[in-house]
Amino acid sequence: MKRIKLNILLNSDFSEKKVLIKGWVRTKRNSKTFSFLEINDGSTLKNIQVIADDKLENYSDIKKITISSGISIIGKIVKSLGKGQKFEIIASNIEIISLALETYPLQKKRHSDEFLRTIAHLRPRTNKYGAVFRIRSELYFAIHKFYRDRGFKYLSSPIITSSDCEGAGEMFKITTFDPYFTAQKNGLDIKNDFFGQETNLTVSGQLCAEMFAMALGDVYTFGPTFRAENSNTTRHVAEFWMLEPEMAFCDLNQNMDHGEELIKYLTNYVTEHCNEDLALFTKFVDKNLSKTIEIIINSTYERITYSEAIEIINKSGKKFKHIIQWGKDLQSEHEKFLADDYFKKPVFITNYPREIKPFYMRLNSDNKTVAAMDLLVPRIGEIIGGSQREERLNVLEKQMSKNKLSREKYWWYLDSRRFGSVPHSGFGMGFERFLMLITGINNIRDVIPFPRTPGSIDF
RNA sequence: UCCCCAGUAGCUCAGUUGGCAGAGCAAUUGGCUGUUAACCAAUGGGUCCGCGGUUCAAGUCCGUGCUGGGGAGCCA
Numbered sequence: 001m002k003r004i005k006l007n008i009l010l011n012s013d014f015s016e017k018k019v020l021i022k023g024w025v026r027t028k029r030n031s032k033t034f035s036f037l038e039i040n041d042g043s044t045l046k047n048i049q050v051i052a053d054d055k056l057e058n059y060s061d062i063k064k065i066t067i068s069s070g071i072s073i074i075g076k077i078v079k080s081l082g083k084g085q086k087f088e089i090i091a092s093n094i095e096i097i098s099l100a101l102e103t104y105p106l107q108k109k110r111h112s113d114e115f116l117r118t119i120a121h122l123r124p125r126t127n128k129y130g131a132v133f134r135i136r137s138e139l140y141f142a143i144h145k146f147y148r149d150r151g152f153k154y155l156s157s158p159i160i161t162s163s164d165c166e167g168a169g170e171m172f173k174i175t176t177f178d179p180y181f182t183a184q185k186n187g188l189d190i191k192n193d194f195f196g197q198e199t200n201l202t203v204s205g206q207l208c209a210e211m212f213a214m215a216l217g218d219v220y221t222f223g224p225t226f227r228a229e230n231s232n233t234t235r236h237v238a239e240f241w242m243l244e245p246e247m248a249f250c251d252l253n254q255n256m257d258h259g260e261e262l263i264k265y266l267t268n269y270v271t272e273h274c275n276e277d278l279a280l281f282t283k284f285v286d287k288n289l290s291k292t293i294e295i296i297i298n299s300t301y302e303r304i305t306y307s308e309a310i311e312i313i314n315k316s317g318k319k320f321k322h323i324i325q326w327g328k329d330l331q332s333e334h335e336k337f338l339a340d341d342y343f344k345k346p347v348f349i350t351n352y353p354r355e356i357k358p359f360y361m362r363l364n365s366d367n368k369t370v371a372a373m374d375l376l377v378p379r380i381g382e383i384i385g386g387s388q389r390e391e392r393l394n395v396l397e398k399q400m401s402k403n404k405l406s407r408e409k410y411w412w413y414l415d416s417r418r419f420g421s422v423p424h425s426g427f428g429m430g431f432e433r434f435l436m437l438i439t440g441i442n443n444i445r446d447v448i449p450f451p452r453t454p455g456s457i458d459f
Numbered sequence: 460u461c462c463c464c465a466g467u468a469g470c471u472c473a474g475u476u477g478g479c480a481g482a483g484c485a486a487u488u489g490g491c492u493g494u495u496a497a498c499c500a501a502u503g504g505g506u507c508c509g510c511g512g513u514u515c516a517a518g519u520c521c522g523u524g525c526u527g528g529g530g531a532g533c534c535a
Contacts (some may be wrong), residue, residue, distance in 0.1 A: 036494050049495080061490045063466050084495050107470065108496045114527065170533090204535090229533055230460060242535060306485070321531090332531075384535060430535030443528095444535095454460095455526090 001074065007044035015087065021048065022072045022097075024125070027108050030063055037065070039073065045131055045276050049088040050075065066099040066109070068125065069380070093144050106137075113446055120459050126287070131277035132447055135270055136249035136435060140222075142269040143243060146262060147220050155212045157205030157221040161196060162197055163410070167295040170228035171200035172238075201226035204428060207413055208362075209246035209388060213424050214416050219322060220245040222431075230454050234443045235381065235433065238355045238452040250302040252362075252371040252388040255425035256348050259375055259384050260301045262429070265344065267296045270438055275319040286440025293438060295345050302347040306369065309334075309349050314341060330355045332381060361387040362423075378400065380437050386427020393417040 001020045009019065034053035041048075050073055052062045065071070082088075102385040104118055108128060115419030116123040147154065159176055172199040176194040190197060205221035207434040212219045225242040245258065270278060271293060304312070304333040313324050313334050318341075329347070330338075339347055351369040352359070361370035377385035390396045396417055400407060407414060434445040445451035450459040 027496075029497050030491090031494075032491055034492070034494095036497085038495080051493085079492090082493050082495070102486060103469075104462085105469065107509095108495085109470075109484065111470065118527090137503095225535080227534075231533060233530080233532090234528095236534070240535070295520060380535065428535055448486095 003072075005043040006039070006041045006046065006048055009077075010044060010046050010048065010087075010147075015079060016073065016076065018076050018092075020072070020074050021089070022070075022238060023444070024073060025067055025069045025100075027067060028044065028065055035063055035064075035065075038257060039071070042130060045127060045134075045280060049082075049085050050094075052091045052094055053086060056091065058094065058096070062094055063075045064104050065096060065102065066100045066284040068104045068106070069073075069098040070100075071095060072097055078318075090286075113443065117445060117451070118389075124449070129446075131274075131280045132435070132439060132441065133449065134277050135439065136273045138270065138274050139431070139435065142266050142273075143220075143222060145269075146243055146265050150218070152218040152220050153212070153216040155205075155216075155219045155221050155243075157208035157422050159202050159224060159226075160195075160199060161202045162199050163197065163413075168344065171203055172226050172228045174201060188318055203227055204242070204245065205244050206426060206428065207428060210418055210424065211242055211412070213246040213248045213426070214420065214422070216249045217249075218245070218334060220421060232454060234445075235436075236453075237432065237444055237448060238454070240444070240448065241431035243429045243431055244257055244426060248423065248424045249422055250388075250425040252350060252373060252425060255377075255386055255388060255427060256301075256303060256350075257427070259348075259386065259427055260346075262376070263377075263383070263434070264297055266388070266434065267293060267371070267438055271297070281439045281441070288343070289438075289440040292440070297439070299345040302343045302345060304347065304349060305351045306349055306353065306372075307351070309338060313337065317343065327353050327355065335376045335381045339381070344378065346375055346383075349374050349376065353400075357387070359403045359405060360389050360396070362390045363395055363399070364373060371425075375427075377437055379442075382430075382435050383428045383433045383437060384427050386425065387393065387421065388425040391417060391421045391423050393421065403450055 003020045003022050006021065007024065009021065010409060016053075021039065022140040023039040026040045026047050028038070029036040034051060036166065037050040038047040039050055047087065052059065056062060071094040073089060073091050074093040075091040077087050078090055080086060089411045106122055111126070116126065116129065124133050132395060140299070144154065177188060193199075202225060205223065209219055209221050220243060222243045223241065224239055224240055227236070228238060229236065231357070245262075247255070247258065250258070271272055309325065309330065310324055310326055313320070313352060316337065318336075319339060320333050322333065324330065338349075339345070350371070350373045352372045353365060354363060354370045357370050357372050362374050363370055372389035373380050373384075373386055377383045390399060396414065398406060400410065432444050432447050436442070436444060439447065441447055445453065
């Protein structure tokens with residue numbers, strides 16, 4: 001007999017049919033001569049109720065079954081006599097595959113997110129985290145579908161790299177040297193290390209993506225990204241996933257069009273394909289989530305320049321902890337004010353001062369600003385950071401020497417400006433931040449399977 | 460890295476002016492013919508985060524360290 005998964009079973013009509021299901025016991029309620037077992041197999045948020053009565057030969061064992069035990073059930077689908085579910089299974093055979101210990105830490109009650117983080121290996125077994133990670137999985141597919149439908153090519157940019165994408169943050173060093181041994185023994189030369197030069201985990205695939213955009217036109221990279229910043233916030237982790245499209249013959253406005261289309265597409269995809277799981281978040285996690293999602297899908301995202309943003313902030317009359325003036329970067333409180341209070345929807349901020357942005361962003365004709373764009377969204381803040389890239393060799397070289405970057409090291413990057421350089425643009429979207437946006441979850445550690453943060457590397 | 464807050468049973472938390480360590484849930488055992496975080500009864504369960512100090516006496520006061528949370532910076 002072929003096993004059927006609950007997502008199929010619960011979404012079709014199997015009444016009066018005999019089925020085989022396998023899963024884990026979420027909860028059990030005993031009466032004298034029969035028991036209710038609720039089974040979940042991970043394919044869907046929903047459980048199925050199974051009735052086991054004392055006619056089963058191993059009923060005495062079933063009565064003692066513990067939460068999270070793995071079991072296999074053959075039974076008939078019938079209309080439920082009780083309230084709360086349409087169908088249930090009358091079991092004709094139950095096999096206890098594995099009896100869980102009674103010390104299983106997850107109980108039939110709500111646990112705090114902090115506690116669940118300490119048992120990150122078990123938390124996907126809860127309703128909430130199961131839902132998060134099913135949505136996460138669907139989103140991977142949605143991203144590839146979005147890009148494939150638009151003729152983009154997927155590029156896996158390297159994770160080990162010798163280039164630091166200027167301004168992206170501290171990097172994790174990679175070495176085969178034993179660092180303790182190295183510290184003791186002088187005279188060890190980096191030339192003898194695996195790559196023969198300083199090597200790091202990538203902080204961005206952008207520079208590689210630019211090379212491929214000059215060959216394949218429209219490309220995207222999507223993979224793990226590493227930042228060794230000592231950040232302790234609800235929005236930062238040391239290992240996260242970043243989506244980075246890079247488009248040839250594309251200016252800043254088209255770049256923003258693309259970003260807006262992407263966010264809307266992904267959000268819409270989740271509402272269409274993850275309905276049940278999403279409902280958990282609108283019901284229990286964030287009461288305003290439906291409204292937020294509606295705004296993300298249906299509003300036209302505001303587009304203002306950095307200079308206009310400064311003006312809005314300073315004219316607002318609102319008191320801020322940090323004083324903002326032209327040339328300084330926007331602080332979190334300013335970003336929150338713009339997205340949450342002032343516009344109450346996603347807003348692109350463009351044309352930042354060149355001094356506070358990396359070397360590769362295209363210098364505007366005012367000579368003071370660069371063609372940068374950040375997308376700020378309510379509650380989360382920055383979710384996209386991107387720019388039109390500097391395609392003019394001489395301007396790029398000047399910017400590099402200003403930032404004290406060696407032309408020799410970036411020879412390959414500069415080559416792209418020597419051989420058929422064209423305007424191009426791209427951005428990075430924080431995958432986990434997007435998940436936070438559409439689930440209403442407030443801590444980035446709760447939308448990634450095993451979060452890596454300073455001092456925390458368990459699991 | 461800086462600022463603020465917290466750490467008591469497996470979980471969530473109470474603990475008064477410094478004076479015998481508590482509750483609900485969970486677990487275990489038993490009961491119950493339709494339950495829905497089932498219900499009813501009984502039982503077991505503690506390094507009060509660690510270290511040091513003040514005191515006749517510290518979960519409670521002081522110092523310090525660790526861990527967790529929130530905020531800031533950095534960014535996606």
